[in-house]
Amino acid sequence: xxxxxxxxxxxxxxxxxxxxxxxxxxxxxxxxxxxxxxxxxxxxxxxxxxxxxxxxxxxxxxxxxxxxxxxxxxxxxxxxxxxxxxxxxxxxxxxxxxxxxxxxxxxxxxxxxxxxxxxxxxxxxxxxxxxxxxxxxxxxxxxxxxxxxxxxxxxxxxxxxxxxxxxxxxxxxxxxxxxxxxxxxxxxxxxxxxxxxxxxxxxxxxxxxxxxxxxxxxxxxxxxxxxxxxxxxxxxxxxxxxxxxxxxxxxxxxxxxxxxxxxxxxxxxxxxxxxxxxxxxxxxxxxxxxxxxxxxx
Numbered sequence: 001x002x003x004x005x006x007x008x009x010x011x012x013x014x015x016x017x018x019x020x021x022x023x024x025x026x027x028x029x030x031x032x033x034x035x036x037x038x039x040x041x042x043x044x045x046x047x048x049x050x051x052x053x054x055x056x057x058x059x060x061x062x063x064x065x066x067x068x069x070x071x072x073x074x075x076x077x078x079x080x081x082x083x084x085x086x087x088x089x090x091x092x093x094x095x096x097x098x099x100x101x102x103x104x105x106x107x108x109x110x111x112x113x114x115x116x117x118x119x120x121x122x123x124x125x126x127x128x129x130x131x132x133x134x135x136x137x138x139x140x141x142x143x144x145x146x147x148x149x150x151x152x153x154x155x156x157x158x159x160x161x162x163x164x165x166x167x168x169x170x171x172x173x174x175x176x177x178x179x180x181x182x183x184x185x186x187x188x189x190x191x192x193x194x195x196x197x198x199x200x201x202x203x204x205x206x207x208x209x210x211x212x213x214x215x216x217x218x219x220x221x222x223x224x225x226x227x228x229x230x231x232x233x234x235x236x237x238x239x240x241x242x243x244x245x246x247x248x249x250x251x252x253x254x255x256x257x258x259x260x261x262x263x264x265x266x267x268x269x270x271x272x273x274x275x276x277x278x279x280x281x282x283x284x285x286x287x288x289x290x291x292x293x294x295x296x297x
Contacts, residue, residue: 106279
């Protein structure tokens with residue numbers, strides 16, 4: 001019977017999440033050669049190639065993508081067993097700030113997994129706009145925050161870079177009307193970019209509403225009374241990306257960044273940061289897969 005080694009699985013997960021052996025080695029406090037050897041050992045044990053090394057960077061093969069889910073679960077279960085049965089239980093509170101529009105789909109699952117690993121640590125989830133969260137983080141009021149930004153600052157960790165897309169009601173027609181009714185909150189970082197793009201394209205627009213409530217914005221868009229801008233893949237079920245065929249201007253791409261994932265903060269914050277990386281990883285995989293399909297087409 002062949003048995004998988006959790007250490008090799010942990011290295012594989014780190015390489016997949018961090019995008020390379022060098023970063024994974026630093027994260028795991030191992031040498032690059034040690035990590036490379038563990039990956040080779042894992043591939044030899046399973047008998048399939050998990051990593052595609054033909055390009056500049058390291059990408060997962062189809063078998064590697066399938067393996068990643070199993071590896072994450074085994075590493076998480078291993079860590080949970082060690083904490084529970086060795087009485088190495090952590091207590092305390094953690095503050096996590098996340099912009100409202102990227103809470104779904106990843107964060108609920110992250111919180112569920114974190115609670116399983118640290119049942120006696122309470123997570124305070126704060127939902128606000130990016131500028132407000134960054135101000136709170138700088139004041140020391142947040143342990144960990146996520147942001148949506150047009151770039152990745154040096155002190156941030158980029159989780160994923162995704163298209164900023166026009167969002168409307170399923171099957172809606174408001175995007176065809178002029179002046180275009182644009183719906184967003186006053187503090188939305190996407191608002192200036194979207195309006196500048198409309199102005200540049202010569203498309204007449206009006207504000208569909210004046211509010212600071214994200215729920216009000218969502219209701220307006222879902223009722224087909226206006227359109228908005230969101231990071232593709234984060235839109236609620238009652239909305240969809242508008243297939244406008246070029247009738248609306250391109251909005252570029254947006255980073256989802258993480259601040260505060262400092263190893264010096266201890267195991268609790270480090271584990272939460274890892275779960276967040278894992279939670280947003282499927283979005284990065286879908287984007288890379290989409291790019292490959294576009295290149296083939």
